[in-house]
Amino acid sequence: xxxxxxxxxxxxxxxxxxxxxxxxxxxxxxxxxxxxxxxxxxxxxxxxxxxxxxxxxxxxxxxxxxxxxxxxxxxxxxxxxxxxxxxxxxxxxxxxxxxxxxxxxxxxxxxxxxxxxxxxxxxx
Numbered sequence: 001x002x003x004x005x006x007x008x009x010x011x012x013x014x015x016x017x018x019x020x021x022x023x024x025x026x027x028x029x030x031x032x033x034x035x036x037x038x039x040x041x042x043x044x045x046x047x048x049x050x051x052x053x054x055x056x057x058x059x060x061x062x063x064x065x066x067x068x069x070x071x072x073x074x075x076x077x078x079x080x081x082x083x084x085x086x087x088x089x090x091x092x093x094x095x096x097x098x099x100x101x102x103x104x105x106x107x108x109x110x111x112x113x114x115x116x117x118x119x120x121x122x123x124x
Contacts, residue, residue, distance in 0.1 A: 002026035002113045004096050009118030012086055016122070020081040022096030022115055030074040033099030035111055036081045038092035038120075045095070045108060049081060053102035061106075064090075086122045093117040 008020040020036070035050040049060045049070040058070050069082040079096055097111035105111070 002098075004098060004113055004115035006094065006096050006115045006118040009094060009120045011121045011123065014086060014088055014122055014124050016086050018083045018086065018120060020083065020094055020096075020118060020120075022079045022081075024077045024079070024096075024098065027098065027113070029077040029098075031102060033102055033104050034070075034072060034079040035097045035099060035105070036070060036079075036094060037097060037108060038090075038094045039117075040089075040092040043092075047106040047108070048094070050099070050104045050106060051079065052104045057104050059104045059106060083120065086120075088122045088124045091120060091122050093119050 003025045036048040039045040051070045055072045067085045072079045095117045096115045098113040
C-alpha cells in the first residue's frame, strides 16, 4: 500500500521558515522523481518544486526560486521542502507527490501518488 505522509506545516510570520517532510512507503522511492505542489483557497493546485530520482536535478516554480529548496534522502525514503523568506501568498496546503518516472516534471498528471497535504499559513 502506497503512502505519502507530509509533516512540518504550521503558522509562521512573514519572513520566517519552515521545513516540510514527506515520508514515502509502499513503492521503490529511489527510482522515482518527487514533487511538491500547493493549493490556496479558491485556487487550483500549482507546481512548486520537483527533484529527480538521483536528487541531482531540481526544478522550481518562478515564484519560489531562491526561497525554497527541495531535497531527498533515498536511504530514508523522504523528500523535503525547505521554505525560507515566507510570504503571505505562500499560504496554502502543500502536497507531495511521486512521479511516474525518474525525471523531473512540473505536470500534475505525471505524478502517480499524492499525500494528504500539510497546511502552511504565513501571517503578515
